[in-house]
Amino acid sequence: MSVTRRMFSMVLLAFIPVLVAGSAPAAIAAEATPASGSFIANLSPVGSRSADGNTIITFTFVETFQGTITGVRVGTGRLVIHPDGTITVRDTALFTGSIAGASGTAVLSASVFGTFSSVTANFVVTDGTGGLAGVHVEGTAVGGATGPGSFAGTYSGQVIASGS
Numbered sequence: 001m002s003v004t005r006r007m008f009s010m011v012l013l014a015f016i017p018v019l020v021a022g023s024a025p026a027a028i029a030a031e032a033t034p035a036s037g038s039f040i041a042n043l044s045p046v047g048s049r050s051a052d053g054n055t056i057i058t059f060t061f062v063e064t065f066q067g068t069i070t071g072v073r074v075g076t077g078r079l080v081i082h083p084d085g086t087i088t089v090r091d092t093a094l095f096t097g098s099i100a101g102a103s104g105t106a107v108l109s110a111s112v113f114g115t116f117s118s119v120t121a122n123f124v125v126t127d128g129t130g131g132l133a134g135v136h137v138e139g140t141a142v143g144g145a146t147g148p149g150s151f152a153g154t155y156s157g158q159v160i161a162s163g164s
Contacts, residue, residue: 033100033159035139037067043079043149053083061091068159069125069137071097073108088113095125099137100159104130108137116145123155134162
């Protein structure tokens with residue numbers, strides 16, 4: 001084998017890993033951004049019933065967010081007032097606004113527990129469209145009733161934005 005051929009072979013062998021790595025599909029990394037801010041929710045009862053000592057109220061609501069999440073959420077939910085005075089709430093709504101600077105719509109669902117004076121919620125944002133496509137948020141909110149049918153408080157969490 002000639003010297004030129006050997007040099008060519010060595011150069012080719014040196015570049016094969018670079019060529020393979022360069023032609024492989026790039027992994028899409030998700031970056032996490034802290035989220036925080038405040039919310040105000042206004043509920044309108046639609047119906048109620050009693051079962052096993054619990055009062056179950058279905059409602060519609062409008063919720064306004066400020067902070068990393070900025071916009072309005074409109075949806076429906078179910079509030080259960082238990083005999084011991086504790087409450088649980090499940091709700092789902094369409095969010096319209098921006099999250100960490102990206103705008104669009106998404107589904108924001110929450111599970112709430114506590115008392116009227118002190119509630120804690122776990123929430124998740126999924127199924128975004130527009131600039132919120134691929135955005136996922138998981139967080140916690142704390143607050144309490146500010147009047148009949150209204151709640152206010154603060155939230156914190158993580159925004160995960162997948163690349164495209």
